[in-house]
Amino acid sequence: MDSGFLIGRGAELAVMYAAVDGIRTQGSVLVAIGEAGIGKSSLLRAAAAHARDSGYQVLEVSGVESEVGMPFAGLHQLLRPILPSLDAIPPAQQRALRSAFGLSDGPGDSLFLIALATLSLISEAAVERPVLVILDDLQWLDEPTRDVLAFLARRIGNDPIVIVCARRTGYPDPFGDASLGQLEVSGLDENDARQLLLQHGGDLDAADREAVLEQAAGNPLALVELSAVARNVAHDPALIPLSARLERAFAARIDELPRITRDATLIAAVDTEGETSEILAATEALSGSPVTLDVLEPASAIGLIDFDLVHVRFRHPLMRSALIQCESGARHRAAHSALAAALEKNQYRRTWHRAQSIVGPDEEVADELELSHVESLRRGAVVAAICALERSAQLTTDDSARGRRLLMAAEHAFGLGRADLVDRMIAAASLTPLSALDQARMEWLREIFHDGVPGDDQHILELCRVARASADAGDTDLALNLLIGAALRCWWANPGEVARARVASVTLSLRGAREDPRYVAALAVAQPVLQARTVLGILSEISVETVLDAEALRLLGLAAHAVGDQPLALDFLQRAERKLRDQGRLGLLSHVLGVQGVVRLDLGDWAGSDSATEEARRLAQDTGQMIWSVGPLVNEARSAALQGNSEQALQLAAASEQMPTLRSLNLFLACAQLARGFALITEGRHNEAFEALRRVFDPADPCFHPRERFCGVMFVAEAGVYADRRDEARRIIADMEDLTRVTPSPLLAVQLLYARAVLADDDAESRYREALAADLTRWPWVRARIQFAYGAWLRRQRRRIESREPLRQALGVFRLIGAKAWAENAQTELRAAGDRTATAVPVSLQRLTPQELQIARMAAQGMSNREIGQQLFLSPRTIGSHLYRIFPKLDITSRNQLSARMT
CATH class of the missing domain: 1.25.40.10 (Tetratricopeptide repeat domain)
Incomplete structure (x- = not known):
């Protein structure tokens, strides 16, 4: 069947092959875009075969709609062939991937450390031979996987790594401007469509052929599948979307399957792993009788699935969705319940399937979901944790628990930088009865993304009032968060001295908070002139080397900068930078580097300022x-x-x-x-x-x-x-x-x-x-x-x-x-x-770009390409390419000369 799909695809194949063949000179990304059934998957398979024929390593993953909520499911599938090489990457990155995949216990790592580990692991594989990454149905990969792959796509320019992916029309491109190009895959022209139909429906009479051609509108999968049910095509309304018509065609096949096979394929459709043994165990739970591998044969015989002893795969995403569409909601819930029963040893996935198997409140599952969000956080899957808390809130009848869970979800969304999720969670939480402290927490979350947007002074005064009330209720932590938000509004904008003074006075009134970095930062950014003496006094009591927390270092650096002690600010910020790089916390690192850029400018390190600002x-x-x-x-x-x-x-x-x-x-x-x-x-x-x-x-x-x-x-x-x-x-x-x-x-x-x-x-x-x-x-x-x-x-x-x-x-x-x-x-x-x-x-260092200067300085300190790459979230090969361009700009020929030139 696949060979037929490539009729009329000479131009598209040429683009695919060119991307693959260019792998030895530079990395790139190519996104094939088109409607369902247009032939994107066949083009990807052709690209993969071409790469294998050239001796390249191919890593593949296909997005599955039911896996969207399962964090890192796609990434795990993609990296599985090279996971035995984990020991080749730095230990912290090894731990991050193992934790993300649930292969080990340990604290959760940032998404970007997981992304850096992915880059390192694939780059290591590319040292031996070029790597082609195939991503099918990109729109259905889980969000953490998409974020990691977007990070990878922006950093493979100098590595023998090419990403070729397929995305259905109407879905956003997570890679943005990282894409090498976009390949629009449209329908076949009339001659090619007739040739393909002749291969698969040569026994049709003229009227049926014309009906199929009209309905398929050049869509290759439609030509193949509708020809198999040609006598029903004429009655299929043309206004129904093509994907729905294809699902109907697949559904006609599904109706012929034995009941036990339909049970097995439905479970495969809602499963997140596609493991054969798991699907068979759940089928036994659903049917109530023992099953063997033979139950899958009828579905394979009609072209619905492929299977072996390890995995079950649908031959096309529309076949999976057709099966889901033709089964009732009750059957879906029964399939999820059966999977939950088969997953007794995997509490995380068991809870997820249990949550999908019920309608209406269920306190036991709601509690399990709340507990499961901790596991999601540990694995670095913050979005999954948010979804677990949101679903937990939906399943409980306890209004106070519902509000608390939604606010917890909103706080995690804030940490992720997702204003859309914060807004959704607090909108739902606002409909529940909240305590005074939770009201204050909601106010903080409602406004935190608008720091810097100048509001009137009354709004800042209101934040101060809520902070004061929080402190009086015993929650100094929340009070400090609110005050930092209010203080930043005073820093970015100019609300007047009354508002500034109020922020400072409430901050000063917090007992026992003087040791907290938020305390000194709030004073500094709210009243950088009037509170400078107090702020500098507090900072003078702190030894930079004794501060271990990166966020604390960032806040202390911000405070020193706000009152104008730029040398001290740089000391704090440089230490924060090192820790954030090691931890892969790119969001906070961008804040630290942004302030560093300003500080270095004041101190005369303009090249360093440019590097920090650009990064x-x-x-x-x-x-x-x-x-x-x-x-x-x-x-x-x-x-x-x-x-x-x-x-x-x-x-x-x-x-x-x-x-x-x-x-x-x-x-x-x-x-x-x-x-x-x-x-x-x-x-x-x-x-x-x-x-x-x-x-x-x-x-x-x-x-x-x-x-x-x-x-x-x-x-x-x-x-x-x-x-x-x-x-x-x-x-x-x-x-x-x-x-x-x-x-x-x-x-x-x-x-x-x-x-x-x-x-x-x-x-x-x-x-x-x-x-x-x-x-x-x-x-x-x-x-x-x-x-x-x-x-x-x-x-x-x-x-x-x-x-x-x-x-x-x-x-x-x-x-x-x-x-x-x-x-x-x-x-x-x-x-x-x-x-x-x-x-x-x-010779002036001004010849170097900001990033080249940063790399040159690190190399001059004796750091290897691998060590520099870990610090800058780039591959060692990319660092080597930069150094290749740096040497002639500085009139040197070797790494040994860098130190003298950089002095």
């Missing part, structure tokens, strides 16, 4: 976090401006201001305005730069941000000097000086060192000396700016020889960090000072 955006896109995927745009704009790419910076700043997600958030508007000001300074348009920057310092302006303005202190002073607007600049700086009585922010303090000096008149030299005497070891960018300004001032004072040393030092740092515009200015000043020696330009 943060990529990971946020992978994990579906909208604000974290577009937020880095403003940091890219600031970085481009500082590096002298003013045109790009201005374009990025303008683009960010037009993005709906960002344009109403004061934080991002301030960052965009800073980028614009920086870019205009590098172009020498100082008056325009001053106008742009002064907006960040004006509380009445939408671009104002109480903490972000600290980043513009040096620049507004510089623009004021060159635009001859010193008095206006001095007024702004005087306001900043007043703030130092309230906040000991290190960022503000170091920026003021520069501003005081450049705006000084008679005491300029003492101001410069004071600035250079400060400990700026971890602020090289600020120190270089002061050195340059001091050298330029000395030259203007006709002290040319004295001016050369600070100018040379500044030039060295500017070149090192990639400050092209400032480096050019420093060289101009040096030439004017009579220094002709500093003209050679070293």
